[in-house]
Amino acid sequence: MASTAFLWLNQAGYAALRPLIFRSSAQHAHERIMALLRTLDQQAWMxxxxxxxNQWAFDPQPVQVGGVTLPYPLMLAAGFVKGDGFADEDVALVAMSQGRNIIPGWRSMPALVGPVEFGSFTRWPRLGNPGTVMWRDAGTRSTQNRVGLRNPGARAAAAFLAQNKAHLPPIFGINIAVSPGVDDPAQQQQEVLEALDYFHTAGITPAWFTLNISCPNTEDDPGGHQTEAHTRSLCAAVAGQVQTPLWVKISPGLADEQYAILMRVFAETGVQAVIATNTISQPVPGQPAVTAGVGGGRLHEQALAATIRLQQEKTRHQYPVDVIACGGMLDSASYRAFAQAGAQAAQYWSALIYRGPLAAALIINEDTHA
Structure with missing residues (x-):
């Protein structure tokens, strides 16, 4: 049973600690957190x-969504436990084989917060964008990033998780992204299928796979991968290759008709859940010509609008596709707004920054006692 006293102490402790954390830039603070997670992953006692x-913070509230039974309806979104970036696949594999933790947080974060979506992983490793790539907007409780899908690549990620298979959490997801800069649909499909096959061959079976067709921080057009023909081709190919439940993550700000088309495509290709939504592209602080993905408070209104629109299509046509909310999941009010819109579960990321590592437990507790 969740301990109200423990949650209160956690909330008070993080409220005292947050001003110290916020003295550092968002990027520096994130780098320090990743270094801490890298260490925690190696300590079995921790x-x-x-x-x-986790047991003190969360009461079991099982929910069935997208073909998966979650212990409670909140899960950590992709983008936090995603791994180091590499320029070359061989270098990533060597680093992994030499004992380097190339996916910091893989063990410690699920132990603390429960369900986590690992990734996004692309077929080939990516270094991501150089320079400053992370920002905070405390006034709106928003985060912004143009990390650029930094990750070790699917092959190295699968090998690393296989190497640590005995210690993987019981429930986790894996997010696979379309490779930025690849314009040929046939090559995109081939690379996604190869990425999935690396996890299958390594014996890694997550509770769900998410196909990310909406990354706004890689300089690609986030709507370009979400046309009917392209989405149908990718989803059908992936659904035909994996037995694991398939989810798809889409963008905010699409036209109503595009959301309607996507829901129909998902239903017809066997997708079991849609995540609404990814971040929204906006100019970065002080550089109006450079854009990056915004999450948290500034995303909430558009994510909620997408959730409502998708749920309307689900209800109207009785589509067997669940809607999972993501965007500004910061407190019980935002949680209830998504739930009232029809979302069966939700993902969060910015809440970690503004409410601490047990943000999900605090949100669920607030909603329970509202």
């Missing part, structure tokens, strides 16, 4: 401590 914290 995994036990984090699991105990």
């Amino acid at each position: 995994t036990g401590v984090l699991r105990q914290f």
Whole structure:
């Protein structure tokens, strides 16, 4: 049973700590957190401590969504436990084989917060964008990033998780992204299928796979991968290759008709859930010509609008596609707004920054006692 006293202490402790964290830039603070997670992953005794914290923080509230039974309706979105960037696949594989933790947080974050979506992973490793790539907007409780899908690549990620298979969490997802800069639909499909096959061959079976067709921080047009023909081709190919439940993550700000088309395509190709939504592209602070993906408070209104529109299509046509909310999931009010719109579950990311590592437990507790 969740301990109200433990959650209160956690909330008070993070409220005191947050001003110190916010003295550093968003990027520097994130780098320090990744370094901490890299260390925690290696300490088996700390995994036990984090699991105990999880038991004190969360009451079981099982929910069936997208073909998966979650212990509670909130899960950490992709983009946090995603791994190091590499310029070359061989270098990533060597680093992994030499004992480097190339996916910091893979063990410690699920132990503490429960369900986590790992990734996004692309077929080939990516270094991501150089320079400053992360920002905060505390006034709106928003985050912004143009990390550029930095990750070790699907082959190295699969090998790393296989190497640590005995310690993987019982429930986790894996997010596979379309490779930025690849314009040929046939090549995009081939690379996505190759990425999936690496996990299958390595014996890694997540509770769900998410196909990310909407990344706004790689300089690609986030709507370009979400046409009917392209989405149908990708989803049908992936659904035909994996037995694991397939989810798809889409963009905010699409036209109503595009959301209607996407829901029909998902239903017809066997997609079991749609995540609404990814971040929204906006100019970065002080550089109006450079854009990056915004999450948190500034995303909430558009994510909620997308959730409502998708749920309307689901209800109207009785589509067997669940809607999972993502965007500004910061408190019980935003949680209830998504739930009232029909979302069966939700993902969060910015809440970690503004409410601390047990943000999901706090949100669920607030909603329970509202």
